[in-house]
Amino acid sequence: MLRIINAALNNQLFFKIANHTMTVVAIDASYTDPYETDVIVTAPGQTVDVLIKADQPVGSYYMAARPYISVPLPTVIPFDNTTTRGIFAYEGSESNNSVMPTLPDFLDTPTAHKFYTNLTGLAGGPQWVPVPLVVDEHMFVTVGLSTEPCEEINATCPNGQRFSASMNNESFVFPQNASMLEAYYYGRVDGVYTTDFPDNPPIVFDYTNPSLSNVEPLIFAPKSTKVKKLKFNSTVEMVLQNTALQARENHPIHIHGFNFHVLAQGFGNYDAVSDSTKFNLVNPQIRNTIAVPSGGWAVVRFQANNPGVWLVHCHLDVHLPVGLAMAFEVGNGPTPSSTLPPPPSDLPRC
Template identity: 65%
Template sequence: MKLLLFTLPFAFALLLASSFASGAVVEHTFNIGNFTVSRLCNNQVITAVNGSLPGPTINVEEGDTLVVHAINNSPYNITLHWHGIFQLLSAWADGPESVTQCPIRPGGRYTYRFNITGQEGEWWNANVVDVENNATETGLGPVDSDAYTINGLPGDSYSCSQNQTYKLKVKQGKTYLLRIINAALNEQHFFMIANHTFTVVAMDASYTEPYNTQVIVLAPGQTVDALITTNQTLASYYMVFTPYHSNPNVTINGNITRGLVVYDNATTASSPVMPNLPAQTDTSTAHKFYSNITGLAHGPHWVPVPRHVDEHMFVTFGIGLDHCNETGPNACGGLNFRLSANMNNESFVLPKGLSMMEAFYRNVSGVYTRDFPSNPPFVFNYTDPALETNGTDIAFAPKSTKVKSLKFNSTVQVVLQNTAILAVENHPIHLHSFNFHVLAQGFGNYDAKVDESKFNLDNPQIRNTVAVPVGGWAVIRFQANNPGMWLVHCHLETHLPWGLAMAFEVENGPQPWVLPPPPADLPQC
C-alpha cells in the first residue's frame, strides 16, 4: 500500500510512517521566504517553505520527537499553526499570532517541538498579503481566488494551465492510501475520482470505522485519509475538487480543479473519464458525509466519550456588521459599516503588544477579559431565513477580547449554533490544542429535549474541526487537560479577522500539568 499526499503553497505534509513507537528525534529547518513561480501564464512571487511548491514532507514515526527550526527570511510576519498527529511539547508552539505567540518577524527564528502521537489549495494572480490588506482596509471580503490547486498545480480546467496538471501514476490491482488536505482559505470542497470508491479510515488524524463513499467533503483545515483500490480498466481518470457552496448568495470562486489518476500502460487515445460531480450547492450530500462517519472505538488511540460534563455552553455564531469609523478613499468600501462576525454576540479582536498566552503566564491584566458568555445574550429564532435580509437590527456586536476560563481537566460540552443573520453558511469551527467528540449535528435550532436523544456516546467521530451545518448546529465535547490559551475560530479565513472567534483559558493543574515558562527564543511583539 502506498501513501500519497495532496498539499499546497506554504504548507508541508507530516507523514506518520509507522504505528510502532520509535523514540527518535527528527530535526528539520524551515527556511521561509519568497520565490517566483509561474502559474496561469503569470510569474507570481509567493511565500513558501524551503523554496518548494508544495512544501516539504516530514517523515516521522509514532513516538518520535519532532523539532522544527523556523527561520523567517520573508518580508512578512510569520507564524506556523499545526494540525494533526502530534502533541505539543510546549504550549508555546501552537502558533496563532497574538494568542500563543507573537509573530516571527523578518529575519527572526523560532523552534517548534512536538511529540508524534498518532492539499488542496487556492491561487491568486496577486500578492496574497495585498489581497488580505485590501480586505482589511475596505472592511469587505477578499477578492475571489483565480484558481484552486492540487499539490500546487491548477490543472487543465484552467486556460494556460494544460501542462500544470497533477498526475498520480498507479498500477492496476493495488491499494493506495490518500491523505487529502483541504488547505484552501475560504471554500469547502467535494473531492471525487471518476469510477473509484473511497474507503475513509481517518479524519483529522483520528481513526474512523471504514466508510465507503464516492465523494469526500472537506472544509478548510480538515484532513481525510482514504483508501482507493485501482480496480478499473487501463485508462486515465480525473480526480476533481469542486467547491461546496453552502450559500449561493455568497460570492465564491466557483471553478473546479482537476488532477489525473493514470494507470500504467493506459492508452492515450481516449479522453480521461470525468466523475459525475454533485451540484456545488448539494448540502444533503455534504451533510451525509459529515454526519455518517463514526470513530473507531477501541482502536488505536481511541478516547472514550467523557460521560460527566462540568461546563455546558451554548454558542451562537455568524456574520454581522460593525460601524465604520475610518476615513480615506477605501475606508469600508465607501459604506458606513464594515462586515464583522461574532460568537455569542462578541466580535473577537486579537490583542496588541503581548500575546494572550504570555499575559496568562505572567498574570498581566488588560490584554483580555475572562467574561466570554456561556450562553447568547438573548434568544431568538437563530435560523429564521428572514434574518438574511432583515437581520441588520441584531447584526451589530461589540468588539472585545474575551475568553472562557476552564478548570484543568474539566469536561466541556458546547452546542455550536449557526445563525442566519445576513448570511447562513456552513462554518467549519476549529478548536486549537484539543480533539473533540462530535456527538450530533443537525439543521434548524438545537432543542435539547429532542436532540440529546441523538447523541452518539459510543463511537462518535473525533475531530479538531467540525463543519457546522448550514442553518444548523453541532454538539461537541472535550476534556480541558492542556493548560494554556487556546483559540476557537471559524476556519474560513475571511471570518477570523472579522471576529468569528473566542478563546479558552485552561487553568494550571497539578504538576506536571502546569504551563511551562516561555522558551528563550519566543518571538516578541
C-alpha cells in the same frame, strides 16, 4: 491510501475520483469506522484519509475537486467555480484521455451533510478516547455573521455599518501589544483580555430565521477580546448554533489544542430536549474542525487537559479577521507535565 487535505482559504471542497469508490478510514488524524463513498467533503483545515482499490480497467482517471457552497440561493456570494484536477493513472496506461468524474452541484448541501454525519469513530481502535460522560461546563454558542458600527459612511461602510462576525454576539479582536499566552503565563492579563466570554447568547431568538437580518440588537456585535476560563481536566460540551443573520452558511469551527467528539449535527434551531436524544456516546467521530451545518447546529464535547490559551475560530479565512473567534484559558494541572512551561529563551521579540 490518500490523505486529502483541504488547504483552501475560504472554500469547502467536494472530491471524487472517476469510476472509483473510496473507503474513509480516518479524519483529522483520528481513525473512523470504514465508510465507503464515491465523494468526500472537506472544510478548510480538515483532512480525510481514504483507501482506494485500483480495480478498474487500466487507464487514466481524473481526481477532481470543486467548491461546496453552503450559502443558499438567492444570497450566494461570488466564489471561484473552477475545478481542480489531478490524474490517477494505472501502470501501463497509454491513454491521454482521462475520464472525468461527475461532481456534485456547488450548492449540494444534502450530499455534504450525508458525508459529514455518516462518519463514526473507531471505538476501541488505536488512540481511541471514550466519550467523557460527566459534563462540567455547558455552553451554547451562536456562530455567524454580524455588523459593527463605523464612524464614516463610504463605499466600504454604507449606512454607518461594516461587515463583522461573532460568537455569542462578541466579535473577537486580537490584542495588538501582547501575547495572550504570555499574559496568561505571567499573570498579566489585565488590558490584554477578559475572562467573561458568555456561556450563552445575550438574546434568545429564532436563530435560523433569515428575516431577522435587519434587527439591529441581533446583528450588531461589540468588539472584545474575551475568553472562557476552564479548570484543568474539566469536560466541556458546546452547542454550536449557526445563525441566519446576514446569510446562512456552513462555518467550519476549529478548536486549537484539542480533539473533540462530535455528538450530533442537525438543521434548524437546536432543541435541548429532543436533539440530546440523538447524541452518539458510543462511537462518535473525533475531529479538531467541525463543519457546522448551514442553518443548523453541532454539539461537540472535549476534555480540557492541555493548559494554556487556545483559540476557537472559523476556518474560513475571511471570517477570522472580522471576529468569528473566541478562546479558552485552560488552567494548569497538578503535575509538571500538565503545567504550562515558560516561554523558550530564544522566543523572537517584535
